[in-house]
Amino acid sequence: MARPPGTGPLGIVAGGGSLPRRLVEVCRDSGRGAFVIAIEGHTDPATVAGTDHLWIRMGQSEKAIGALRAAGAEELVLVGAVKRPSMTELRPDRLTFKFFARIGFKALGDDGLLGAVVKALEAEGFTLRGVDEFLADLLAQEGCLGQVVPDEAAWRDIRRGIEVVRAMGAADVGQATVIQDGLVLGVEAVEGTDALLARCGPLRRAGPGGVLVKLSKPGQERRADLPTIGVRTVAEAAAAGLRGIAVEAGATLVVDAPAVAEAADRAGLFLVGIRAASS
Amino acid sequence: MARPPGTGPLGIVAGGGSLPRRLVEVCRDSGRGAFVIAIEGHTDPATVAGTDHLWIRMGQSEKAIGALRAAGAEELVLVGAVKRPSMTELRPDRLTFKFFARIGFKALGDDGLLGAVVKALEAEGFTLRGVDEFLADLLAQEGCLGQVVPDEAAWRDIRRGIEVVRAMGAADVGQATVIQDGLVLGVEAVEGTDALLARCGPLRRAGPGGVLVKLSKPGQERRADLPTIGVRTVAEAAAAGLRGIAVEAGATLVVDAPAVAEAADRAGLFLVGIRAASS
Numbered sequence: 325m326a327r328p329p330g331t332g333p334l335g336i337v338a339g340g341g342s343l344p345r346r347l348v349e350v351c352r353d354s355g356r357g358a359f360v361i362a363i364e365g366h367t368d369p370a371t372v373a374g375t376d377h378l379w380i381r382m383g384q385s386e387k388a389i390g391a392l393r394a395a396g397a398e399e400l401v402l403v404g405a406v407k408r409p410s411m412t413e414l415r416p417d418r419l420t421f422k423f424f425a426r427i428g429f430k431a432l433g434d435d436g437l438l439g440a441v442v443k444a445l446e447a448e449g450f451t452l453r454g455v456d457e458f459l460a461d462l463l464a465q466e467g468c469l470g471q472v473v474p475d476e477a478a479w480r481d482i483r484r485g486i487e488v489v490r491a492m493g494a495a496d497v498g499q500a501t502v503i504q505d506g507l508v509l510g511v512e513a514v515e516g517t518d519a520l521l522a523r524c525g526p527l528r529r530a531g532p533g534g535v536l537v538k539l540s541k542p543g544q545e546r547r548a549d550l551p552t553i554g555v556r557t558v559a560e561a562a563a564a565g566l567r568g569i570a571v572e573a574g575a576t577l578v579v580d581a582p583a584v585a586e587a588a589d590r591a592g593l594f595l596v597g598i599r600a601a602s603s
Numbered sequence: 604m605a606r607p608p609g610t611g612p613l614g615i616v617a618g619g620g621s622l623p624r625r626l627v628e629v630c631r632d633s634g635r636g637a638f639v640i641a642i643e644g645h646t647d648p649a650t651v652a653g654t655d656h657l658w659i660r661m662g663q664s665e666k667a668i669g670a671l672r673a674a675g676a677e678e679l680v681l682v683g684a685v686k687r688p689s690m691t692e693l694r695p696d697r698l699t700f701k702f703f704a705r706i707g708f709k710a711l712g713d714d715g716l717l718g719a720v721v722k723a724l725e726a727e728g729f730t731l732r733g734v735d736e737f738l739a740d741l742l743a744q745e746g747c748l749g750q751v752v753p754d755e756a757a758w759r760d761i762r763r764g765i766e767v768v769r770a771m772g773a774a775d776v777g778q779a780t781v782i783q784d785g786l787v788l789g790v791e792a793v794e795g796t797d798a799l800l801a802r803c804g805p806l807r808r809a810g811p812g813g814v815l816v817k818l819s820k821p822g823q824e825r826r827a828d829l830p831t832i833g834v835r836t837v838a839e840a841a842a843a844g845l846r847g848i849a850v851e852a853g854a855t856l857v858v859d860a861p862a863v864a865e866a867a868d869r870a871g872l873f874l875v876g877i878r879a880a881s882s
Binding site: 409488494507510512513519527530 | 766
């Protein structure tokens with residue numbers, strides 16, 4: 325992989341999962357180095373092993389920004405899942421409080437909030453970069469990842485799923501839905517895709533299984549949040565009786581694509597990258 | 604209550620819950636009489652006790668229509684919850700099959716399907732009536748049903764909930780959402796409001812509890828489906844840590860309003876009827 329551009333170590337604000345660790349490795353392999361802001365209750369401790377870092381709790385943006393500046397990080401990447409706290413849980417420091425006082429209640433959608441975070445960090449002088457710029461080989465491609473392909477009925481469910489996710493996205497809610505034979509079995513809000521899949525298992529009707537459709541939201545701030553799937557997503561989809569998964573090509577991170585393809589083949593599931601805008 | 608208009612017994616296609624029984628009682632008290640189509644796995648057997656009726660399974664529309672005609676029923680009401688089967692589970696009789704062959708895949712949304720059912724029954728010569736025409740005293744009124752009133756933060760959550768349900772309704776999905784402090788904890792699809800509330804309990808954040816917002820969908824066929832709440836809804840909302848419930852005034856059936864108000868007061872929940880269009 326080419327050396328990531330920019331000067332100084334890459335500032336990585338690390339949520340959960342294995343992607344932040346991957347990004348740290350890319351920075352190390354390229355010789356650039358990284359400074360990681362690790363968030364209590366979210367970041368995997370393995371992410372920061374052997375790398376400069378600072379642990380914070382959610383709401384300590386002032387402390388985080390000070391440390392990033394002291395480390396000489398000019399470019400930032402937000403990567404990994406973050407469970408959004410309520411305002412009450414947040415216990416914001418002074419800068420975080422000012423941020424919320426300024427954006428007020430209008431940024432209450434997930435995406436609105438993340439977009440405001442990006443803008444606020446830019447206002448502090450940082451350059452925000454998308455994780456996909458550094459981990460481009462993880463982006464889903466158009467077409468099928470494994471051997472199984474969707475039939476015409478599955479494509480109908482995929483199209484219905486696109487319609488549902490787009491409608492929800494307009495209200496800044498969720499990224500995923502499960503459709504079986506035209507029926508909307510479930511819609512994702514804050515519970516996450518794992519929980520969505522778990523509850524759709526018992527809701528399954530007879531006949532061919534449902535399809536998980538997971539897309540980015542219209543106007544989604546890609547520098548803050550990209551839909552991500554991995555081997556676990558495939559296992560959970562199979563456990564829920566699904567027949568396949570559709571993700572947005574070029575806007576979804578696939579963690580360990582060869583393993584994901586193998587898991588999908590073994591489970592008899594299709595995994596297809598789609599161009600949602602033109603479907 | 605005034606005698607329901609129309610000639611012949613009222614044809615009642617009875618789903619689950621206690622509303623169909625209420626409607627049968629109204630017909631009996633008014634001297635009009637009723638003929639009930641009871642659906643296996645849905646209708647409470649108490650609904651048909653002492654009343655002319657026919658048990659069918661889902662998909663036996665031809666048998667149902669024949670019985671309604673033989674009983675002299677010219678007006679029909681669809682009342683009570685029906686779990687929508689998949690096409691595969693349906694095992695349609697000839698008329699039901701022709702219905703689905705005609706409407707094809709476009710009626711796959713819940714509301715699209717119910718609207719098509721209403722139209723098909725009208726094409727068979729029946730007049731479809733809304734259950735609210737017979738049980739008007741069960742319609743939610745504008746304002747608070749109990750003693751607890753929403754504060755300004757709760758009103759913000761209610762307004763956000765209206766926005767979310769409206770966006771989903773445009774894609775013909777669900778009627779309900781739970782919002783806490785601006786955060787969309789959950790969105791209802793086929794799982795129903797009970798399941799939505801059950802999963803939102805563990806998703807609850809610190810601070811004041813969430814609000815259930817349950818509305819009719821834009822363009823919803825009122826003669827086929829009205830949102831309904833009862834004492835159980837209040838109990839489940841309280842168990843999920845909610846602070847209140849907002850329903851659409853004039854478009855929501857409240858089963859046993861005095862008991863619902865008492866349960867809400869006891870749990871410290873507000874229950875407010877709103878005019879969603881103007882909010």
